[in-house]
Amino acid sequence: MKQAVTLKLRILLAAEEAQLLQETMRQFAVGCQLVSQYLFDHGFVLDQNVLHEALYHRLRADIGLKAQMAQSAIRHVIGNYKTVQTQMKSEPYAFKDRYTGQWTRCPRDLTWLRRPLQYRKPQLKLVRNRDWSWLKDGRLSLNTLAKRLRVTPYLHGFEQYLTPDWQLGTATVLRTGGHYFLHIAAAKEVATVDRTQVKDIVGIDRGLRFVLVSHNRAGQTTFVSGKAIASKRAQYHRTRQELQRKNTKSAKRCLHRLSGRENRWMSDVNHRLSKTLVSEASPKTLFVVENLTGIRQQSRRQAQAQRELHSWSFFELEQALRYKATLAGHTVIAVSAQYTSQRCPKCGRIDKTQRDHKHHTYRCVACGYQSNDDRIAAMNLVTLGQQYLSGSNHPRFTKEVVG
Known part of the structure; x- marks a missing residue:
């Protein structure tokens, strides 16, 4: 079986680099909000192809996202809605009948949402070897709307996950406490215990x-x-x-x-x-x-x-x-x-x-x-x-x- 973990690496940025990355994160969040509003207004059709047909050019022209970032925004929002959908199914609405005293459980779905999911916090999804990659000198190459950045990561014990048996995937850029972090998805094939x-x-x-x-x-x-x-x-x-x-x-x-x-x-x-x-x-x-x-x-x-x-x-x-x-x-x-x-x-x-x-x-x-x-x-x-x-x-x- 494959076991997944998330590597949380802090990255060092100069002032100009931080500004470029922050602006890209803001625009990506705006793009996610556009996709979320569209899903809410059109019956929650969680289909990548349908959303690509309807929103790809808007994400590129109106928001200014690059091609891969536009695709990532659509996938990211679809994933969030699927997670909420699963949570709502596992926690049905329960109410007690005032006359009989019996409890009734009503299944819930996305139509119970009163407003679309919100994407106020700046964030950014980067695809491996397209939007981000490791350089030979140990630094990271990150894509922004303006240009690619070369940044230095703090590994802090995560070196054990940088071996060939670990497969690295999509990365998420976040800003917490005034610092920038790169959350990288990693997976490894491990033997199951029978x-x-x-x-x-x-x-x-x-x-x-x-x-x-x-x-x-x-x-x-x-x-x-x-x-x-x-x-x-x-x-x-x-x-x-x-x-x-x-x-x-x-x-x-x-x-x-x-x-x-x-x-x-x-x-x-x-x-x-x-x-x-x-x-x-x-x-x-x-x-x-x-x-x-x-x-x-x-x-x-x-x-x-x-x-x-x-x-x-x-x-x-x-x-x-x-x-x-x-x-x-x-x-x-x-x-x-x-x-x-x-x-x-x-x-x-x-x-x-x-x-x-x-x-x-x-x-x-x-x-x-x-x-x-x-x-x-x-x-x-x-x-x-x-x-x-x-x-x-x-x-x-x-x-x-x-x-």
Whole structure:
């Protein structure tokens, strides 16, 4: 299978070069907005050929994009709409009937959008060997609307991805914190770990009180507290509230900077957590995580807990774990989260009253086994991993089977 990663290289630019690149990024964003508006106005026909026929000459003549950049703008917007389409399908609209009390789920599609996707932030997509390439002296050649630039990248440990077994693809130019970055897509063919080759299983329960709790077949459990992370998130939230109350231009600029800073911090947290899990695992480990799709819609928490739930990037942590595990010779599966916190890992009894949410404990009324409720979930995930190794492609717990 092919494993993809993104190389995030900072590039050094002179003042004139930065100006040329920034102007190209602005015009590319304008072109993307044109394509997005056209899709919104014409029924979301996500077809490259149709959009090329309708918009290519406008992108070239009115916006001033070069030929390859015009094609890249169309592909980029189509990809964004397809991503939104997938997200909307996976998260249908749910409402409760006021008379019957029953919940109804309505599938959603792109017609639910009230306005087209917005492309306000300057950006630029560059095709490998057409718009960007490596030079023999180690510098990068980047295409702009005026001329090609030769810039110096900071590799910072990314040298391992510049070998022949890694295939480099499209690059994205972004500006963050006053610096310019080149995000390069890279892919490598890696050997997959068959379920018959797995040597160990690690169940990983993700949450708010504990960022994650891992448990392996040897009975070893690791807790990673989320207290410090929750405290810092709360600090960011208070700062945002203060700036929103001021509602001045400078406060809005500060809010924008703050948002980017918090997102980068959260990404770094996920990167370090996933790296630690993979580095401490034994060879050929199966990581088992819960499928948390729709958890935000299903939650009935209070306002503060709901905000904390929305601010934690469960999906990003899972994605980081997946690619790191694959490159290290491990594998990851996502299983149903149903009953993982209600089932006794010793006798198999399922009863939601056995879990004490307030004190974060679990006690089985049948066999008397008790432990931390998050640890219970991680232990049950190991059991689901064993079911997977036994041949079940969709392991899950059911009351009828377990009793």
